[in-house]
Amino acid sequence: MTVPASTASDAEAHAAQTAWLRLLSLEWSPKRAHAVLAAFGGSAEAVWAASDVEWRFCCPSLADKHIAQMASVQTCDLSKAWDALHAVGGHVVGLNHPAYPPNLRPLPDAPPVLMVRGELVPEDKFSLAIVGSRRATSYGLSLAKRFARDLSAHGLTVVSGGARGVDTLAHQGALEGGGRTIAFLGCGVDVPYPADNRRLFAQIADGGGAVVSEFPLGTKPEPWRFPARNRLISGTSLGTLVIESPADSGSLITAREAGDQGRDVFAIPGPIDTGRNAGCHALIQDGAKLVQSVDDILGELGLLTLRAPGDIASSPPAAKTSPTLPPEERLVLDLLTLQPRLMDSLIAESGLTVPQVSGILTLLEMKGLARRLPGNAFVRVL
């Protein structure tokens, strides 16, 4: 998976990021920030290009103190924030950025701005959250790693927090599986918390995925920020898998968020005599899907056609790729992989038009060479 090449020049990109950074520095609730953005066509640059008179006119819900805050931020010096961001190799992803998590964007409390170390890509649409106890036993830890590795090998991005225990093992498993993983922090992306995970975060940012936060750089890991952060973990993902969660675990908040967001909730059962899985069991009693294997998850998400790279060896692609195809069909087919590709990416990379790619994909489906997945994505059929 690759990031679509930006058409804006570096200078334009910098200007856009600066505008989003300014918006972030207001530290407003997503609701108020969305209201202002909506009044200016969703563009942070348009917000800051306007005057206080225009803000007042376009956003009558803003109080005087908000207008004053905006006026102060409009001209403030962001060089320290930029320096700090560069120091950790980070960048700013606004709500209208093509790499903004596609499952998160439509939610009413989606953060307008994300601080990102590493890269987000549109194919992170196919992601699954893995959450659980910080104090998991070897049972939970080994399952977190195994499920993350297997999901990652099937092309799904893993999403979790940055805590010890299940979070950490999920990221490690995803990296082992050769796939992508996203860590949402409850502090600034430049704050390595917990300190044990400094190396893990660097590894994720360095090609393994992204370390992401809705909070400004330097934000300390205050306790209230973690429950708020949980909605991003579930909201970014097609579903949330809960592993070894006792009755009072924070991971149940993430599961509840997932349910409220209309996403699937999955839970792995365990022994009932320790209390360490009581949260998972209560979720299953309330309708979460009991999970014994990765296939249980893929099946529920309608992604059971995904095949792990390990499966490839046993079924060589020769047979079905041999037919002579018109050059444009061949071009699109060659862009397909065993892991989901979004129609938008195929359009960008093929250089063909929307109707052309759409038509070709239908032909490839009819020829049994491609398969459509939920969410306008496609995989190659072997």
Add this chain to the structure above:
Amino acid sequence: MTVPASTASDAEAHAAQTAWLRLLSLEWSPKRAHAVLAAFGGSAEAVWAASDVEWRFCCPSLADKHIAQMASVQTCDLSKAWDALHAVGGHVVGLNHPAYPPNLRPLPDAPPVLMVRGELVPEDKFSLAIVGSRRATSYGLSLAKRFARDLSAHGLTVVSGGARGVDTLAHQGALEGGGRTIAFLGCGVDVPYPADNRRLFAQIADGGGAVVSEFPLGTKPEPWRFPARNRLISGTSLGTLVIESPADSGSLITAREAGDQGRDVFAIPGPIDTGRNAGCHALIQDGAKLVQSVDDILGELGLLTLRAPGDIASSPPAAKTSPTLPPEERLVLDLLTLQPRLMDSLIAESGLTVPQVSGILTLLEMKGLARRLPGNAFVRVL
């Protein structure tokens, strides 16, 4: 709980049992036996009082060989069967006997005759089957014993097979809990199989409940008989609890029977990494209720008002039993316990009429002294 006193004399009871024993010795399918019984008003004695001409006339579906078989059984000597039954202290319970399991009776494949060591009582209506692996680990064994003990302490009868493992521990737990337990065997009630359980069966028969079989005395434990026997375990019970069942366990047959019979299926989860609970997990995925505690079961069955005797100490009955009641209300109230009593038993024991008892129970309910349970049973309210 007590067995309603029989109104028939001993001689009459013996004649009835002999008629049912004759029917059993045909070793017919329940379907054919039901057809013959239906033609003679449900009375085994009426069947044998008739002639072969009447059998032919009333049961046109019987073939010549069946009529010949009946004629031979009609006059055969049953003294050996009686001797064997007396040797193990057993008796015969036909479909029309008041102690025939009330949940089993309406099923189309209910056995017309049961051989019983110990006693069946009408209150066995409130029973739960506990089944699971013969080769359970200490996890499954300890849970089988704990759940059986707790259910038994809440007044529910435990029902299971006679095998090693979960079956055995379930019976032991029920006996420890001071309640009743029923073992359905896949062989004759005089065949101690497995031999290890000879003492357990004697203990159950000797006041702890009943050891029961639909097969004639002396029947060997052939493998095919056990799956057939499973329908009796589930059919006798309000629901079936499966503990530590791998994917290929016979206890899944019992769970399937329970589902087909419209009864609740409960399953206890466990670790997913050993395969030993894969059957339980598959049942939950298919809609069985995940169980973490006895309350999960009582709640689902609408029996959460049942209180274990251990609870009594903390809430002395003085307060609510003190009001001055008319003598007949006092009489019925004194027959109520914390464990369910059937309306029929209350009528028999009070010597009052059906409308009297029904009216008094309604008054006691209105006064908050009694509570109605599903299945026309009542408990005392403390």
